[in-house]
Amino acid sequence: MATANIYESRQGEYRAGTISMTVLGVVFVILRFLARWKKGLRIGADDYVILLSLYFLFATCGINLAMIHFGMGRHADVLPEGNIVIIAKLLMSFECVYCMTVGIIKISILLMYARIFPTRGFRIAAIILGSIVIGWVVAIICVSVFQCTPLAKAWNPTLSGTCINLKGSFIGNAVPNILTDIAILALPVHVVWGLHATVTHRLSVIAVFLLGSFVVFTSAYRFSTLFEFQPIDTPWTLAKACTWCLIECSSGIISACMPTLRPLFVMLSSKFASSISTSTRTTGVRGSGLKSYDVSNSALRPPGEVMGKQIVQLEVSQPDDASGDEVPLNTIRVQRDMRWQESSYDSGNG
Incomplete structure (x- = not known):
C-alpha cells in the first residue's frame, strides 16, 4: 500500500x-x-x-x-x-x-x-x-x-x-x-x-x-x-x-x-432602506442642515386678508463627536437635536 x-x-x-x-x-x-x-x-x-x-x-x-x-x-x-x-x-x-x-x-x-x-x-x-x-x-x-x-x-x-x-x-x-x-x-x-x-x-x-x-x-x-x-x-x-x-x-x-x-x-443598508421608504416620506428632511417649506395656503385664507408667506425651517443637528468610524461606540451617546425656526412676512411688503 x-x-x-x-x-x-x-x-x-x-x-x-x-x-x-x-x-x-x-x-x-x-x-x-x-x-x-x-x-x-x-x-x-x-x-x-x-x-x-x-x-x-x-x-x-x-x-x-x-x-x-x-x-x-x-x-x-x-x-x-x-x-x-x-x-x-x-x-x-x-x-x-x-x-x-x-x-x-x-x-x-x-x-x-x-x-x-x-x-x-x-x-x-x-x-x-x-x-x-x-x-x-x-x-x-x-x-x-x-x-x-x-x-x-x-x-x-x-x-x-x-x-x-x-x-x-x-x-x-x-x-x-x-x-x-x-x-x-x-x-x-x-x-x-x-x-x-x-x-x-x-x-x-x-x-x-x-x-x-x-x-x-x-x-x-x-x-x-x-x-x-x-x-x-x-x-x-x-x-x-x-x-x-x-x-x-x-x-x-x-x-x-x-x-x-x-x-x-x-x-449599503441605508441606501437599500432609503429606496424602500422614499415613497412614504412626506417631510423631506434628511441629514443635517436647514430645510425650508412654503406653508401658505390661499384656500384657507380669510376673505380680504393680505396674502402672506410663512417660512418654516427644520434643523437636524448632530453632536460634534458623531463619527462614521467602524465601531459604533458613538451611537451609545449620540443624540439628535431638532429645532424649529419660523418667520413670516407680508408678500405685499416683500
Missing part, C-alpha cells in the same frame, strides 16, 4: 488553497480602504500597517508556491535531491516571512484598538501585548535562521554538525502565537462591557470586535497539522502545515479588516 501511494501528490489542492486565500485577503484589504474612502475617514497607522502585512502575505504566497513547484506536497522518495535542498532553503525563508506577516497583522489590530480606545490604561495594555508579539517574532526568526550549526546543515543534512529539534520548535512557536491571538481578541471586551449602554448594545459592539475570532481556529488547526511532520519526509508531511500558515495569515488580515467594514455595510 505504501508503495502504491508513494507517487501521491497534493500539490494541486495546496496550490489552489494558497492562491484563493491570498486573493481573499487582498479583497478584504481593498474593501477596508473603500469603506474609509466612502465615509471620508482618514487613513490611520493601523491601515498602513495592514497594507504592509499584505505585501508580506504576497511573499508568503510566493515562497509557498515555489516550494510546491519544487515538490512540496509530494513524497521525498520521488523527488530529485536538488529539489529537496531547494525546498529546505525556501522553508527557512518561509518561516521568517510567515512570522513577520503574523506579527505585523497583530500590531495592526493593536493600533486599531489604540485608536478606538485612546485611554492611558488601554494603550499601556496594547503596548505590552505589542512588545510580546515583537519579541515572539524576533525569537522565531533567530531560531529559524540559526537552527543548525553550521547554517548550511539546515538544507544539507550530510554535513557534520548539530540541529535543533525542528518539530519541537514548530510546536513551541505555535503556542504563544495562539495565546497572543486570544489575548488580543479579549483586550477590548472589558472596556466595552464597562460602557454606559444597554446589555444588547454592549454585546453588539463586542460582537464587532469578535468578528475575526475565526483566526484563532485557523491557528489551532495549523498547530494540529504540525504533529504530522516527520523530518525524513519533509515535503509530504510539512506541506499541509505550510499551506495552513498561509491560510492563517490571510485569515488574520480578514479578521483585522472585518470591524472596519461597518461603514460600508451601513452605507
Whole structure:
C-alpha cells in the first residue's frame, strides 16, 4: 500500500488553497480602504500597517508556491535531491516571512484598538501585548535562521554538525502565537462591557470586535497539522502545515479588516432602506442642515386678508463627536437635536 501511494501528490489542492486565500485577503484589504474612502475617514497607522502585512502575505504566497513547484506536497522518495535542498532553503525563508506577516497583522489590530480606545490604561495594555508579539517574532526568526550549526546543515543534512529539534520548535512557536491571538481578541471586551449602554448594545459592539475570532481556529488547526511532520519526509508531511500558515495569515488580515467594514455595510443598508421608504416620506428632511417649506395656503385664507408667506425651517443637528468610524461606540451617546425656526412676512411688503 505504501508503495502504491508513494507517487501521491497534493500539490494541486495546496496550490489552489494558497492562491484563493491570498486573493481573499487582498479583497478584504481593498474593501477596508473603500469603506474609509466612502465615509471620508482618514487613513490611520493601523491601515498602513495592514497594507504592509499584505505585501508580506504576497511573499508568503510566493515562497509557498515555489516550494510546491519544487515538490512540496509530494513524497521525498520521488523527488530529485536538488529539489529537496531547494525546498529546505525556501522553508527557512518561509518561516521568517510567515512570522513577520503574523506579527505585523497583530500590531495592526493593536493600533486599531489604540485608536478606538485612546485611554492611558488601554494603550499601556496594547503596548505590552505589542512588545510580546515583537519579541515572539524576533525569537522565531533567530531560531529559524540559526537552527543548525553550521547554517548550511539546515538544507544539507550530510554535513557534520548539530540541529535543533525542528518539530519541537514548530510546536513551541505555535503556542504563544495562539495565546497572543486570544489575548488580543479579549483586550477590548472589558472596556466595552464597562460602557454606559444597554446589555444588547454592549454585546453588539463586542460582537464587532469578535468578528475575526475565526483566526484563532485557523491557528489551532495549523498547530494540529504540525504533529504530522516527520523530518525524513519533509515535503509530504510539512506541506499541509505550510499551506495552513498561509491560510492563517490571510485569515488574520480578514479578521483585522472585518470591524472596519461597518461603514460600508451601513452605507449599503441605508441606501437599500432609503429606496424602500422614499415613497412614504412626506417631510423631506434628511441629514443635517436647514430645510425650508412654503406653508401658505390661499384656500384657507380669510376673505380680504393680505396674502402672506410663512417660512418654516427644520434643523437636524448632530453632536460634534458623531463619527462614521467602524465601531459604533458613538451611537451609545449620540443624540439628535431638532429645532424649529419660523418667520413670516407680508408678500405685499416683500
